[in-house]
Amino acid sequence: MADDTAPTNFIRDIIDRDLAAGRYQRVVTRFPPEPNGYLHIGHAKSICLNFGLARDYGGQCNLRFDDTNPTKEEQEFVDSIQADVRWLGFDWGPHLYFASDYFQTMHDLAVGLIEKGLAYVDSLSKEELREHRGSLTEPGRESPYRSRSVAENKDLFERMRKGEFPEGAHVLRAKIDMAAPNMIMRDPLLYRIVHAAHHRSGDTWCIYPMYDYAHCLEDALEGISHSICTLEFDNNRELYDWVLENTGFKEPRPHQYEFARLNLDYTMMSKRRLRILVEEGHVEGWDDPRMPTIAGHRRRGVTPEAIRAFAELVGVAKTNSVVDLGKLEFCVRDDLNQRAPRVMAVLDPLKVVLTDWPADKVDELDASYWPHDVPKEGTRKVPFGRELWIERADFAADPPPGYHRLVPGGEVRLRYGYVIRCDEVVRGDDGEVLELRCSHDPASRGGNPADGRKVKGTIHWVSAAHAVPADVRLYDRLFTIANPDAAEDFRAYLNPTSKVDVRAMLEPSLASAAAGSHWQFERQGYFFADPVLHGAGRLVFNRVVTLKDTWGKKAGDVPTEVVRLEKKVPDGDKRPDKRTRAEARAAARAEDPRLAARLATYGELGLADDDADVLAGDLALADFFDAARAAHADVASVAKWVVNVLLAEVKERPVEDLPFDGAAFGRLVALADAGDVSASGAKAVLEVMLREGGDPAALARREGLEQVHDEGVLEAAIAAVLDRESEQLARYREGKTQLFGFFVGQVMKESGGAANPQLVRDLLKAKLG
RNA sequence: UGGGGCGUCGUCAAGUGGUAAGACACGGGUUUUUGGUACCCGCAUUCGCAGGUUCGAAUCCUGCCGCCCCAACCA
DSSP, X not given: OOOTTSOOOHHHHXXXXXXXXXXXXXXXXXXXXXXXXXXXXXXXXXXXXXHHHHHHTTOEEEEEEOOOOTTTOOHHHHHHHHHHHHHTTOOOTTOEEEGGGGHXXXXXXXXXXXXXXXXEEEOOOHHHHHHXXXXXXXXXXXXXXXXXXXXXXXXHHHHHHHTOSOTTXXXXXXXXXXXXXXXXXXSOEEEEEOOSOBTTTBTSOSEEEOHHHHHHHHHHHTTXXXXXXXXXXXXXXXXXXXXXXXXXXXXSOOEEEEEOOOOBTTOOOOHHHHHHHHHTTSSSSTTOTTSXXXXXXXXXXXXXXXXXXXXXXXXXXXXXXXXXXXXXXXXXXXXXXXXXXXXXEESSEXXXXXXXXXXXXXXXXXXXXXXXXXXXXXXXXXXXXXXXXXXXXXXXXXXXXXXXXXXXTOEEEETTSOEEXXXXXXXXXXXOEEEEEEEEEGGGTTSOOTTOOOOOOEEOEEETTTOEEEEEEEXXXXXXXXXXXXXXXXXXXXXXXXXXXXXXXXOGGGGGOOTTOEEEETTTEEEEEOTTTOSSXXXXXXXXXXXXXXXXXXXXXXXXXXXXXOOOOOSSSOOOOOOOHHHHHHHHHHHOXXXXXXXXXXXXXXXXXXXXXXXXXXXXXXXXXXXXXXXXXXXXXHHHIIIIIIHHHHTTSXXXXXXXXXXXXXXXXXXXXXXXXXXXXXXXXXXXXXXXXXXXXXXXXHTTOBOBOOHHHHHHHHHHHXXXXXXXXXXXXXXXXXXXXXXXXXHHHHTTTOBOHHHHHHHHHHHHO
């Protein structure tokens, strides 16, 4: 079983079920990137899922490069991907694999398919292939080459392999069904000819396997138990199973499960479009801190811990969803809060002159690196002098209501320093504030005035004489709209202020900050000494994320409106509506007059239209129903039970395969209608009948499901439940009366479903008031 | 001849017949020398909609609506 640190999800449920059933001895997953680009935060979700599963179940997760297309893949990417997975904190141990290492085996298995008559060489052109494939609503047509002999297919395939043909001359296809409703199954391509050097196998191969053929075999060859991929591969699962079954992989073999890929608002995730961002120079590279790549996040200063926490926070499910960026930011802040020492830096400096401070006097103040609530220790000295820098936004000549920083004539506390008062505002010709002339309270050293008066505001500052200038890059979301991936031209929605460079003034202790170190610039955000550009000669910090700001939006924030985009219209013909079940039943009746006759009969019997429709939609079901009503005269009741109860239990299973007949079911309904068993008791009996068949009355007796009307017995059951659920009872008594149903349920359970529910209700009502 | 997947709070997401978890966001409060953090409180009478079955339905049945995926020699 998984440990309980990770929240559960449907995949864990499947694994638990498989392990409990002994289907697999151990969980083996894999992360299978194609080395054709950089990994992004969406991949991180998949990595955390696959490696996390292996970790929690004591299994194994392979890193496997799905390098089956030599024209797109490069060594650079296999290197960057490994670095990124490792940086995220995962280890594949010795289990590093390449699809290209399996090419020989895959080839041999393909020859096996040819020999079994399950694959053939097709020589149609690309265009002809497409035409033959049909459309979503029309079946495809078989290729004239489909009937080539095994010998000819083997010969052709061998010559394809040897490189005797140009690209496009032939392909190897599976022989399945050109009329399959699932387009994927219409004789899918298995191999194509590609004359290109592969980054690992060089010129060894002239034919390369297609994804659908290769991927499942890679999984099977590696002994993967649970092959997890994204939703869009749902349709491909049928072929996944077909290939494994027909190449001889028996259970336990891998099975594919699909989950929803990560979508983040204000973020573009498609590899193709990310490449355009880089190639057109909208960003400064794959590791630009604005990129959603792992490398970008790393460069920005996001930690692997934060990304892992984020992956866990968003969960794993099958619903297509868009996660808001705020969740990622939360994880980043949550992580950095504990690890980033606090320092002071002024990003937009405004000069303050303390007119009552001697020109050459410097006070060395003690400042803690950590706030009271972070259990870490450490302090540094910060020099305080006559001239200081403060944040321009921390002074307001005309303050809005509720503002509690520096105002003309007002006081503010300089963090770890003194309380100052603004005496005079010096302005330039254009009215711009040039500097503030202030006085200080000498009896407030460290921050608190000796007379005990309260000063509401505290701001950060840096001594002008000691300040260290630095290049600080303020990053923000790259796009101005929530869904750039949907935009016809995302360039129109690039955020012009996604990167704002400022020349900031830092407290002197930061002069020795190491590249790659995290800091909180107090009241502003978390910053990261750039791992590449930051050094002794030049200080460069990236803003990872701002602090949460409940006061208000700061100037420079991007507007948050969501631009409504026209929905992409699928080109070509409009998708036809599905044939509904109702239509299917109507069609069945149109073809079979016996069914039409049943519908008429049921109508005369006075059945509800819906029930009659369902019952007369399938001959076996109609026969079953007729047998049942022969055994119990209340037709309406029998109909309800067949439609609502029986159908719910048997699902898609044909009723003729049931271990009991309609007559037995009719007797069961009779029992329920007579009150010999309760409705839930009857359902319990049905469960047994589904398993072993038998007579309902006898089973009800045997299972102790005959309805209990005995008030004494029920009173005892009620007492037992109330005793056991004293906590819930207290809540009920406090007014949580919705709990009434809960108690009814508990008593019903106590009785195994045999109690008369109405009686239980009445008794409970009397008892609870 | 179409097939498949999915709809639970602003955003994610538990829940599988016993009476709507949790997180983010949001609102209010306490603490605070960061308008940060931490802590407390509030935040879905209702689960896409409509009928039905049941003592009891987000869960079962019927119908309807909406969104996503599939017609590359990509993965």
